[in-house]
Amino acid sequence: MLNVNDQASQEEDRESRVLLLLGVGLDADLGEVTQRMWREIIASLSTFALSAAEREDLAAAAMLRFLERHQPAANPVAYMITIARRLAAKSLAITRAEQLTEDMTVIVSTPVHLRGGCEDEERNSAGPDDDELTQRSRRAVNSVPGQSGEVIRARLLDGLEPAEVARSTGRPRNQIYQEYRRGLAVARQAPEISPYIREAHVKRRRPSGDGDD
Missing domain, CATH: 1.10.10.10 (Winged helix-like DNA-binding domain superfamily/Winged helix DNA-binding domain)
Structure with missing residues (x-):
């Protein structure tokens, strides 16, 4: 069974790995870094006909997908923006297809x-x-x-x-x-x-x- 010190050490290791994946120094504040990047990804989706909540969800999904890869990128934010925009395009395509099917009943x-x-x-x-x-x-x-x-x-x-x-x-x-x-x-x-x-x-x-x- 892990003691408190072991749990704290593992949490620090996880945080360090995330900071490295995000391309920032180990002394950076993870919360501030992720919030800044999250806002940048959301801003990149402004050209899509999505609600604020949908942009936020897609930005979070893009960040999660990037981190789950466990592979660094030359420009992590640009990479996550690419993921988010692809997810947004796919989401809109699905929504329009569903709307088309519904509207065709007219x-x-x-x-x-x-x-x-x-x-x-x-x-x-x-x-x-x-x-x-x-x-x-x-x-x-x-x-x-x-x-x-x-x-x-x-x-x-x-x-x-x-x-x-x-x-x-x-x-x-x-x-x-x-x-x-x-x-x-x-x-x-x-x-x-x-x-x-x-x-x-x-x-x-x-x-x-x-x-x-």
């Missing part, structure tokens, strides 16, 4: 088995194939022309909020909402998905943020 909300065609709607309880549903919906969205197509693609495929679309296009937000609704109507008529839509089942909702206020 376009196609009829429970059909796409591989079998709409005649299988009533007798097949397996529901739509998510990958094929998403592919068909993407093609439908990409087929929408004009300003409505620009807006609906920005919203559904790029994951932008109405305010972001308004800023990037220089158009009022109310116009963005109107173009989005027009784009949805056109997308529902696209041959890729129109056979699978029953108007009585179309959800009259908008993705989060699409209000008229």
Whole structure:
């Protein structure tokens, strides 16, 4: 059983190894060093559409991954920033994919088995194939022309909020909402998905943020 002195010695050894991995002197204060680096990593994520809490979590995860490697780097902060930015990009990609799947139900909300065609709607309880549903919906969205197509693609495929679309296009937000609704109507008529839509089942909702206020 370890006595207090042995435990203290082991803790000092662990702290020394961490300080060496972080590329600072053994006389540095570990808490101050990690806080400074953590803040630098968080600042590097400012260009990502993430909340403050998400940036903090990703910065902590990047630091942990770096330390778990047990291998020093020429520039530890730059290395951890690279890890954090990759994690952020992956997180956003997953979030956008999930949001796309959710938002596509605005376009196609009829429970059909796409591989079998709409005649299988009533007798097949397996529901739509998510990958094929998403592919068909993407093609439908990409087929929408004009300003409505620009807006609906920005919203559904790029994951932008109405305010972001308004800023990037220089158009009022109310116009963005109107173009989005027009784009949805056109997308529902696209041959890729129109056979699978029953108007009585179309959800009259908008993705989060699409209000008229």
